[in-house]
Amino acid sequence: MTERRDTPFEIQSVVHLVCPTGDSARNLEELRDAIVRASDRSLFWHIAGGQRREPWCAELAPDDFSAWVGAVVQDRVTAERLSYAVQSRRGAPEPLRAALLETLESVGERQRRARAAPEGGEFPMLTFESVAVPTGLEAHDPESLEAALAAADAGAWFHHVVEEPWLGAEGPRLGDWLHAHGATRLAEWFGELAASGLPLETMRRRLLERRRRAAMRRRISEAVSSADAERQQATRAAVEALVRRLRRDRGAT
Amino acid sequence: MTQVAFPAGPSLVEGYRAVAGDAAMQNLEALARKLRGHRIAMVNSTSTGGGVAEILHRLVPLLNELGVPTTWEVMSGDARFYAITKKIHNALHGLPGALEPEEREHFHEVSLRAARELQLDADLVLVHDPQPVALAGLRRRPGQRWVWRCHVDLSRAAPETWGFIEPNVARHDAAVFSHIAFVPPLPLPSYLVPPSIDPLSDKNREMGEKEQEELLRPYHLPAHRPWVTQVSRYDRIKDPLGVIEAFQLVRKSADAHLLLAGGNADDDPEGAEVLAEVRARAGDCADISILPLPSDAHRVINAIQRRSRVVVQKSLREGFALTVTEALWKRRAVVASAVGGIPLQVLHERTGLLVRSIEGCAFQITRLLRAAELRKRLGQAGREHVLENFLHPREARDYLAIFARLIESRSG
Numbered sequence: 001m002t003e004r005r006d007t008p009f010e011i012q013s014v015v016h017l018v019c020p021t022g023d024s025a026r027n028l029e030e031l032r033d034a035i036v037r038a039s040d041r042s043l044f045w046h047i048a049g050g051q052r053r054e055p056w057c058a059e060l061a062p063d064d065f066s067a068w069v070g071a072v073v074q075d076r077v078t079a080e081r082l083s084y085a086v087q088s089r090r091g092a093p094e095p096l097r098a099a100l101l102e103t104l105e106s107v108g109e110r111q112r113r114a115r116a117a118p119e120g121g122e123f124p125m126l127t128f129e130s131v132a133v134p135t136g137l138e139a140h141d142p143e144s145l146e147a148a149l150a151a152a153d154a155g156a157w158f159h160h161v162v163e164e165p166w167l168g169a170e171g172p173r174l175g176d177w178l179h180a181h182g183a184t185r186l187a188e189w190f191g192e193l194a195a196s197g198l199p200l201e202t203m204r205r206r207l208l209e210r211r212r213r214a215a216m217r218r219r220i221s222e223a224v225s226s227a228d229a230e231r232q233q234a235t236r237a238a239v240e241a242l243v244r245r246l247r248r249d250r251g252a253t
Numbered sequence: 254m255t256q257v258a259f260p261a262g263p264s265l266v267e268g269y270r271a272v273a274g275d276a277a278m279q280n281l282e283a284l285a286r287k288l289r290g291h292r293i294a295m296v297n298s299t300s301t302g303g304g305v306a307e308i309l310h311r312l313v314p315l316l317n318e319l320g321v322p323t324t325w326e327v328m329s330g331d332a333r334f335y336a337i338t339k340k341i342h343n344a345l346h347g348l349p350g351a352l353e354p355e356e357r358e359h360f361h362e363v364s365l366r367a368a369r370e371l372q373l374d375a376d377l378v379l380v381h382d383p384q385p386v387a388l389a390g391l392r393r394r395p396g397q398r399w400v401w402r403c404h405v406d407l408s409r410a411a412p413e414t415w416g417f418i419e420p421n422v423a424r425h426d427a428a429v430f431s432h433i434a435f436v437p438p439l440p441l442p443s444y445l446v447p448p449s450i451d452p453l454s455d456k457n458r459e460m461g462e463k464e465q466e467e468l469l470r471p472y473h474l475p476a477h478r479p480w481v482t483q484v485s486r487y488d489r490i491k492d493p494l495g496v497i498e499a500f501q502l503v504r505k506s507a508d509a510h511l512l513l514a515g516g517n518a519d520d521d522p523e524g525a526e527v528l529a530e531v532r533a534r535a536g537d538c539a540d541i542s543i544l545p546l547p548s549d550a551h552r553v554i555n556a557i558q559r560r561s562r563v564v565v566q567k568s569l570r571e572g573f574a575l576t577v578t579e580a581l582w583k584r585r586a587v588v589a590s591a592v593g594g595i596p597l598q599v600l601h602e603r604t605g606l607l608v609r610s611i612e613g614c615a616f617q618i619t620r621l622l623r624a625a626e627l628r629k630r631l632g633q634a635g636r637e638h639v640l641e642n643f644l645h646p647r648e649a650r651d652y653l654a655i656f657a658r659l660i661e662s663r664s665g
Contacts, residue, residue: 013280015654018445020436054600056637061600124433124446131654131661134282153276154641197589 009177011137011148014163016052016128018045023125027116028073031065032104034125040093042142044166045098047086048197049128055154057181064123065100078107086121091195092097092166113162119170130163142183143175150207157200165194254370257300257313257325264313265453270647272452277646284653285319291660293323294375298325298338298384303492304448304575305358305381305404311451311456311645312597312652328385330363338384341418345383347409352417361387368392377656380425383418385566390424398659401425402652404448404570406593408434412498426659431573432594444655447597449648450578450639456551457582465556472553474542481618482561484554484579486516486546487527491591495611497534497541499567502615504540507622514557515546531653558583563621567614571595580607581635586628588617598643604635 006023021042021173025031035043046064054060062079070079085099093187106111117123137152149157160174178187189210193203223231268298270278295313308326316323330338337356344350352360364387368652373392378399380388389399401422407415407430415437422428427442436443450457466476476482481500485491493513513531516524528545535541546553558564564580564587571593578598580587587605589595599605606617621628641647 013283015280015284015642015650017651017654017658019443020433020445022438054603054638055641057603057634061603126433129658131284131657133280133287133654135279135283153280153282155276 007172007177008151009139009148009172009174011135011139011156012159013133013135013153014159015131015133015155016049017131018049018126018128021125021127025123026126027113028069028075028078028104028107029112030110031069031123032112033100034123035065035097035100035104037124038097039094040167041094042125043097043100044163045126045128047090048158048162048166049126051200052154055157057199058202060197060199068117069115072117072123075115075116076104076106076180078115080183082104086195089195097107130159132159134236142178142181142186144206145178146186150204150211154200156207157203161190161203162200163196165191254329254367254567255300255327256372257309257327259314259317262314262360264318265311266318268453269315269644272364273640273644273646276540277644278649279651280614281591281646282319282651284650284657285316285321285478287657288653290322291656292372292375292640293321293377293379295323295325295381296328296371296373296385296388297325297378297381298328298330299450300325300624307451307454308360308449308645308648309381310648311453315645315649316653324372324375328363328367328371328388328645330367330384332501333359334363341383341414344406344411344416345405345407349411351413364388364391364551377659379652386418386421387426390421398426398427398656399425400429400655400659402426402446403435404431406432406435407437410437418662424524427655429655432597434593444651445520446648446651446655447594447643448573448575448578449643449645450582451645452582456555457579458555460555460559464552464558468553468556469560472542472544474512475510475533478508479558479562479622480512480560481509481563481565481622482514482557483566483567484510484514484576485566487524487531489527490568491515492569493527493531493568494534496532496565499565499611499614499618502612503618503622507619509540509622510617511541512544512557512561513541514546514554516546516548554579556585558585561585563588563618565614565618566590567608568595568597574598575609576607579638582639582643583630584632585629585638586621586631588614588621590614596639599635600638603631604638605631636663 025034031239062083066082067205069075069082081103082100082211085103089096107172119210135152135156139148148239164173165175174190175187178202223234259429266278292548295309297309299306304617311409313323313325337360340350368388371463376397378397379402380386380399381402382404386401393399423440425441427444428439429446429474430436431448433445467569483496487493496513503509517559531543535543558580564572564585566577566589568574568590572577573594577587577589581598581604587599589599589605590610591607596607599607601607608614608617
């Protein structure tokens with residue numbers, strides 16, 4: 001999608017309505033069949049839904065497929081291999097589907113049927129519908145987009161950084177908009193972040209860290225090009241601020 | 254047939270904002286703005302008692318405060334109607350007892366009267382549970398959207414009774430269920446919306462230590478020993494005898510006091526029987542306290558949960574298990590069976606510990622009693638999990654999102 005440079009980027013949050021697809025699996029063979037039939041949205045929810053459910057966690061639980069195969073079917077080897085398939089191919093539906101199927105098909109058909117969940121432990125296939133929620137946050141340039149995303153909620157992060165690149169979007173996409181505004185490196189950075197599968201709050205912290213580093217670089221570069229008197233004044237102000245903080249800290253203890 | 258009125262009270266929006274955070278409330282407010290100009294009607298069969306009435310007492314004023322005019326219509330009937338709906342309720346839970354033709358007829362007559370008398374002209378009608386399920390077929394107007402919200406576990410529903418209910422459900426535009434296991438095949442979109450707890454209620458609000466001590470003083474519980482607690486009614490599916498057995502294994506190697514607290518069994522013959530069994534199994538063990546509590550002892554339960562070192566829910570079957578949600582919200586370390594809706598809340602080793610046996614339960618309780626850091630980590634993560642997923646504002650948000658979706662599909 002081609003984006004015009006004067007089009008602002010509107011940050012939207014999203015509410016996800018989870019729905020059963022009606023499909024389910026009782027063993028690895030049925031899981032294989034269900035993955036063949038699954039829509040892209042359904043596949044996505046089973047590998048990325050955890051990011052939405054636990055935005056704050058330090059480390060995410062495994063995707064739904066490997067969690068079920070490991071904990072319910074108790075086939076730890078296949079579970080590990082499925083985890084790797086998701087970790088390495090989480091960027092787009094078809095490569096992911098192919099990697100999941102390849103992993104499951106590496107188990108013989110008889111074994112796939114034999115490796116089954118106990119009664120009541122079926123794997124239900126889910127999908128979801130997204131309902132967009134306006135946040136009122138709008139960006140006119142890459143810098144203000146970073147600031148707006150830093151202030152946005154987990155729903156907005158999931159929508160723009162994780163969901164949109166995977167499923168496509170009707171409106172402007174974050175990456176396309178950044179490319180159109182000349183921020184190719186930032187667009188690539190967000191692409192790498194999406195592929196990382198990190199928890200959403202960790203992603204936000206990384207963005208804040210990136211902004212802090214950029215601000216520091218900017219200050220250093222401004223200081224280098226400033227006159228001696230200005231540098232001395234800035235140094236004096238920094239030392240005075242440090243002394244004030246130390247006194248305050250001593251007073252507090 | 255009545256419409257429930259609400260006296261003016263403190264702002265729920267600001268109350269929830271203080272607890273659930275600004276982001277959660279901003280989402281809710283933005284969705285409410287999307288629905289401005291639309292009216293909502295909630296319909297159920299009682300304004301007092303039970304979880305549905307409890308949430309509607311909050312949800313209806315909350316939506317009105319958000320600028321979405323919402324009414325609550327209560328469908329009432331005679332004693333015979335309630336006996337029939339109780340029979341339906343039991344059969345949907347898998348107990349025997351099919352409806353007689355004359356009972357079906359009476360159900361239809363009461364539904365017809367409700368369809369005439371209730372104010373159901375809203376743009377969106379949310380029908381709770383099976384009692385008012387026939388109204389969509391009897392009262393629907395063009396352009397309206399009707400949603401059936403099922404709070405019942407249908408996983409063992411008697412086919413004949415479900416066969417009576419299902420055609421009525423099919424006259425709605427969407428259905429909402431609490432858990433994937435409860436969803437039957439239906440010819441309409443089905444959504445999963447887990448239940449939620451009210452962080453502002455007496456049972457869940459913050460409570461200082463002094464208030465806790467005052468509330469618990471009459472019960473003479475050992476204040477200086479670590480409590481292992483299960484809060485639930487005296488029902489075999491809650492496995493109170495299994496909890497005692499697990500606790501006796503724990504006591505071989507750790508100091509603790511077991512507290513079994515829950516609904517008074519006075520009006521429930523089976524509950525009284527189970528309570529007697531529990532008392533017999535506990536015998537005169539000084540390490541076990543059994544506390545039958547009245548159904549409105551919300552503050553006492555709040556205090557008990559907050560003072561417990563480990564909260565257990567060793568059920569054999571469960572719907573969603575809101576007692577687990579309550580304990581997680583209070584940052585308690587939870588050990589619970591991997592049944593029903595519990596695994597949605599207790600993420601193993603992340604927000605609590607899941608078990609499948611008496612020995613597993615004993616092992617994990619002992620582990621938690623000995624590991625303060627683990628209890629703290631699980632308790633904190635449990636609190637955040639509930640904050641994100643299982644508070645009333647999230648349930649309100651999901652309903653508004655479903656309505657917004659249905660309106661979009663109508664205009665699309």
